[in-house]
Amino acid sequence: xxxxxxxxAQSLPRPGDLPASIQHHVxxxxxxxxxxxxxxVFPELSLTGYDLSLTPRDAIAPDDPRMAPLQALADxxxxxxxxxxxxxxxxGLHIGALVFAPNRPARKxxxxxLHHGEEVTFSPGLPSEPLRVxxxxxxxxxxxxxAHPEHARSAxxxxxxxxxxxxxxxxxxxxxxxxxxxxxxxxxxxTVLMANFGAPSSRWLSAGKSAVWxxxxxxxxxGPGAGAAVVLARRTSAGWQARVLQPG
Numbered sequence: 001x002x003x004x005x006x007x008x009a010q011s012l013p014r015p016g017d018l019p020a021s022i023q024h025h026v027x028x029x030x031x032x033x034x035x036x037x038x039x040x041v042f043p044e045l046s047l048t049g050y051d052l053s054l055t056p057r058d059a060i061a062p063d064d065p066r067m068a069p070l071q072a073l074a075d076x077x078x079x080x081x082x083x084x085x086x087x088x089x090x091x092g093l094h095i096g097a098l099v100f101a102p103n104r105p106a107r108k109x110x111x112x113x114l115h116h117g118e119e120v121t122f123s124p125g126l127p128s129e130p131l132r133v134x135x136x137x138x139x140x141x142x143x144x145x146x147a148h149p150e151h152a153r154s155a156x157x158x159x160x161x162x163x164x165x166x167x168x169x170x171x172x173x174x175x176x177x178x179x180x181x182x183x184x185x186x187x188x189x190x191t192v193l194m195a196n197f198g199a200p201s202s203r204w205l206s207a208g209k210s211a212v213w214x215x216x217x218x219x220x221x222x223g224p225g226a227g228a229a230v231v232l233a234r235r236t237s238a239g240w241q242a243r244v245l246q247p248g
Contacts, residue, residue, distance in 0.1 A: 003236055004134045006162065007037035008195035010210040010229040013049030015201070018066060021047050024228075025083055026069050031247040032230045033077035039133045040230075043195045043210075044111075044143045044168040045095060046084035050201040052121045056093050060085040062106035067098065074100040080133055082109070082140065084166050092123035095142055097166055099131065111142035112151060118144075130160050136191075136235075141165040146180055156188035164193040174207035186217035191233065191240060198227045212242045 009028040014021035025042060032040045044050055048058055060067065074081050080101050087096035087108050095111040095118065110125020131138040139155025139162070146152070146165050155163055163184055169177050178194070185192040192213040197206035210223040212233040221242030223229040230245040 002135060003234065004038055004136060005036040005232055005234040006133070006136070006164070006191075006193060007032035007035070007040045007233070008164070008193045008210045008212065008231045009040050009042045010196060010198040010208060010223045010227075010231070011042055011046050012199045012228050013046075013197060013201040015049035015051060018047065022066065022069055025081075026073055027247060028228060028230055029070070029073055029079070029081050031245055032232065033073065033079045035230070035232055035245065036234070037079055037232060039080040039082070039131075039138065039164070041082045041164045041166055041193055041195045042084055043197045044084045044166050045086065046166065046197075048086060050168045050197070050204065052117065052202070054086050054093070054121060056088055058086050059088040059093060060098065061087070062098050062108050067100070067106065070098075070100045071106060074102050078102045080131060082164070082166060084142070089123075089125070091125075093121065094125050095122050096125065097140060097142060109140045109142070111145060113144045113148045115144040127154065130155065130158055133162075136162045138162040138164050143167045143169075146177060146184075152184040152188060152190070156190060161190065162193065163188075163190045166195050168201060168204070169196050169207050170205055171207045174209065178211065182213050182217050182219070185213040185215055189215045191215055193233065198224070198229060212240075214240045
């Protein structure tokens, strides 16, 4: 298979300051793309920070002109960027992700399975089609999606070779969630990527430690427990290899 690099960005929330958040995304995504990444995945609600007080006024549409820097970066580096955002549909406000692909209109992914308490603010979404990145087929997930084994199983049945989750994992839940992700790697032969925040969001702590697992279940690389970072996974003739960058 041709060489390919994928990345997860361990970003820091910038609540209430969308321009600063977009700039932070650009900086991390640029570091990843400059290292060869063809896809960069950010944590859950990365553009706004995770917050149950978000409202439809905070929603971000795929064609929002404020997102132009992310689309421009995707175009210039021929990379796919997956940024977490609150998005609207006729069903209501969703925890979602905006997917910026090179020279194509941005589209959205909606979180299918809500965590307990999120239903007060958000509506569940319907499954989306996988992404194609190079020769890989990528199934996206957002946080609580990973707690439902049928979500990863469905991705595998659709032909996915990569399962990429934008998450907000707390210190108390981190180990159990990572065991699930490793299990999906082994059980379905998937390369698994997980992006987590590197700082608290709203009133919750984050465990950091964004990570990548090989299809055999080996932990290829793990980010720091706090702070911004990029975890890069590169497929080579010898298999997947990974490393961590800490920009700045």
